[in-house]
Amino acid sequence: MLCLRYLKTRYLAFVCIVSVMLGVATLIVVNSVMSGFSNKLKDRLHGILSDVRVETDRADGFDLSTPELEAKIAGSKVGQHIEAMSPTVEMFALVQYHIRDRYGRKLPITKHVRLVGVNPERQAKVGGFSEYLVRQKNMPNPSFDLTEEAYRRFEQTRRLDMDDAFFAAPPVAPPAKPNAIPGFLELPKIEPMPNQIPHAPIPAPNLGAMPAPRLPGVILGHSLAHYRIADEKTGEMIDRAVLLPGDEIFIATVGASGTKPVSATFIVTDYLKTEMSEYDDRLVYVPLEELQRIRGMDNRVNAMQVKLKDNVRKDSRFVHETFVRSLQMLMPMPEARVQSWEQQQGPLLSAIDIERGILNILLFLIVGVAGFGVLAIFSMIVSEKYRDIGVMKALGASSQGIMVIFLGYGLLLGLIGCGAGTVLGLAITENINEIEAWLARLSGKQIFDRSVYYFDKIPTNVVPSSIALINLGAVSIAVVFSILPAIRAARLHPVRALRFE
Numbered sequence: 001m002l003c004l005r006y007l008k009t010r011y012l013a014f015v016c017i018v019s020v021m022l023g024v025a026t027l028i029v030v031n032s033v034m035s036g037f038s039n040k041l042k043d044r045l046h047g048i049l050s051d052v053r054v055e056t057d058r059a060d061g062f063d064l065s066t067p068e069l070e071a072k073i074a075g076s077k078v079g080q081h082i083e084a085m086s087p088t089v090e091m092f093a094l095v096q097y098h099i100r101d102r103y104g105r106k107l108p109i110t111k112h113v114r115l116v117g118v119n120p121e122r123q124a125k126v127g128g129f130s131e132y133l134v135r136q137k138n139m140p141n142p143s144f145d146l147t148e149e150a151y152r153r154f155e156q157t158r159r160l161d162m163d164d165a166f167f168a169a170p171p172v173a174p175p176a177k178p179n180a181i182p183g184f185l186e187l188p189k190i191e192p193m194p195n196q197i198p199h200a201p202i203p204a205p206n207l208g209a210m211p212a213p214r215l216p217g218v219i220l221g222h223s224l225a226h227y228r229i230a231d232e233k234t235g236e237m238i239d240r241a242v243l244l245p246g247d248e249i250f251i252a253t254v255g256a257s258g259t260k261p262v263s264a265t266f267i268v269t270d271y272l273k274t275e276m277s278e279y280d281d282r283l284v285y286v287p288l289e290e291l292q293r294i295r296g297m298d299n300r301v302n303a304m305q306v307k308l309k310d311n312v313r314k315d316s317r318f319v320h321e322t323f324v325r326s327l328q329m330l331m332p333m334p335e336a337r338v339q340s341w342e343q344q345q346g347p348l349l350s351a352i353d354i355e356r357g358i359l360n361i362l363l364f365l366i367v368g369v370a371g372f373g374v375l376a377i378f379s380m381i382v383s384e385k386y387r388d389i390g391v392m393k394a395l396g397a398s399s400q401g402i403m404v405i406f407l408g409y410g411l412l413l414g415l416i417g418c419g420a421g422t423v424l425g426l427a428i429t430e431n432i433n434e435i436e437a438w439l440a441r442l443s444g445k446q447i448f449d450r451s452v453y454y455f456d457k458i459p460t461n462v463v464p465s466s467i468a469l470i471n472l473g474a475v476s477i478a479v480v481f482s483i484l485p486a487i488r489a490a491r492l493h494p495v496r497a498l499r500f501e
Contacts, residue, residue, distance in 0.1 A: 013409075016377055017417040019370035020474055024421025025428065027363050027470045028462075032429045034356045035466070036459030041352065044276045047128030048283075049341040050086070050305035051313050054327060056336050059258035061089065061300035069304060078326045083309045084125040087301040089117035089291050093253035095224075095284060097243060109242075111224065113284045115253055117291030117301075120144065120219075126307040134222065134271040135245070144217030144269050144287050146246070153246025154215070154267055216290045217269035218249060223280035225271055243268050251284070256296045264294050275456075316342070367474045370417070371481035374410060378485035382406070389489050403490035410482025414475035422471060426462065433457045 054073065056062055062069055066087045074082060093115035098106040120142040124130040129142070136142040146154070225243040243249065245268050252263040266286060274280055292299060312318055319340050328338040342349060382389070389402060428435065436458060440446050448458050 013377065013413060016370065016374045016413045016478070017420065019373045020367065020414060020417025020478060021421035021424060023364075023367035023370050024418050024470055024474050025425035026366055027360065028422065028425030028467055029428050029432070030363055031356075031360060031466050031470070032425075032460045032462050033432070033458060034359065035461040035463055038352050038356065039461050040459040041276070042349070044274050044279070045345050045348075046341050047131060048274060048279055049344060050126045051308045051319070052306040052324060052327070052338065052340050053303060053344065054306065054331065054336055054338050055090075055303040057334070058302060059091075059254065060256040061297055061302040062336070063300075065299045066301055067299075069301070072330070073304065073306070073327065076326060076330050078323045081309055081312045081323060082306055084122070084307045086119060086122040086126045086305040086307075087288065088123070088303045088305060089288060089295070089297065089301050090303050091115045091253050091291075091295075093251050093284065095249055095251055097247065097249040099242060112282075113221075113224065114282045115251065115291070116283060116285050117288040118285055119288050120285070123305070126305045129272075132272050132274045133219070134273055136270055142270075144219065146215060146217055146267055146269055150245035150267065150269060151215075153244060154248070157247065216264070216266050216287055218251070218266035219270045219272055219285040220249075220268060221280040221283045222271045222273035223277055224282070224284070225268065245269055251286070253295070255294075256298075256300075262294050262296075264290070364473065367477050370474075371477040374413065374478050375481040375484060378406060378410065378482050379488070381409075382485045382489045385489075399490040403486045406482055406486035406489055407479060410479045410486070411475065413482075414478025417478065418471040418474045421474070422467060425467075429460050429462060432460060 064072065070085055070087070073079065073085065091114075093113055094110055095113045096108055096110045098108055101107055118129075120129065121140075124140065124142055130136060130139050133139070133142055135147075220243060222239075226239040226241050229238060229240055231238050247268045248265055249268065250263060250265050252261055254260065255262045272280065272283055272285065288301075291297075292301075307313075308319065308323070312323070320343070324338050324340055324343075328336075331338065392402065393399075436448050
């Protein structure tokens, strides 16, 4: 009763409530945004990478053929935990394509990329490959086949290139008669003999139907084939295509020997959009059989993607201590390297967790500042209620009872401040994108730059356990900082308090 009465009549207490509320709300918003970014990043990384990856650094791949390698992995003692596998060939490469400037001239563009040869149907079974495709999004059996529209664009580009070559070629003058050139003699025309039997015409050889041209498809990273620009009217970031389905690109890499370069021309069929610039700027997918043929790999690969069954894939301890170690013993170093997706991206994931932890610690100091406010205001309340405390103790109130009153007051302030802060923090988290847009319109500057992260909106993830820990810590700080004023009030002697009354 006394705590509620003091809360209603002492407006200084609202300063404590507001400070605790702002600290809790800030921690909830920041923690939710950091968790959203972390989960978004992990989903993207795990979506592109398989659960476990077996790879070799040899340019010609494993000694075993693809079926033999799959049989060896499936026949191991941990093979029963494997759900699917996808063989791949991964190499560095150079990609060259042409764009036309404002005058219609063709300009070559060359970029360094990560070339990946895959079977798209099998790759979709080990990861989120089809989930990030633009045209074939979430299709169970994606492919490198050209659509009719892509094939029409390919034909139009070919005709346009032929026209460019025709107009660029120098004109050829008609041949002059031999007798018109000085120094040449005009040869007489040879007439056939009267009794000469004319030769029968030689029939043209039957060459059969001409084979169709090879049109292997390629799936490009979205940022590799697009660039972002702000719309002149709305100011929103939009994507402009540089390479459309049906355009040709030239890919050059090294052969299986690792010394001789090989190259081929591919046709754009689709895009891969993971919203991560590291992948969208570098990844180029081509048919596995085509890349093996170009490089002369004889049905060998240099990487095997492995997807685990659902009952074990979330058990991080089993994956790292049992599955990965068993495969590593089966294929020892330096023949092969076996890693989980978390081990492949270990430095990046560790950096994110460290930044998140440090940021939470630093922001928790805001609640600590609120605790000092509780200490100062409670000390003022004790001084103000000096006589009232003396009267209560003269009437028989114990020191412990007086102490409990002020501790309960601190607990009540902490609970109200945490409750209000939780509601405010969840409301900001839920509407953070609308708030960001409103602040951008108000200030004229974009706070969350989509061109940096390639996210359509600010990702958030509310973790109930984190909210509970934040509230528990804030309430504890409010109670701890009210202990000193409570002890001071409890130790007050009633005679001294009423001496001058």
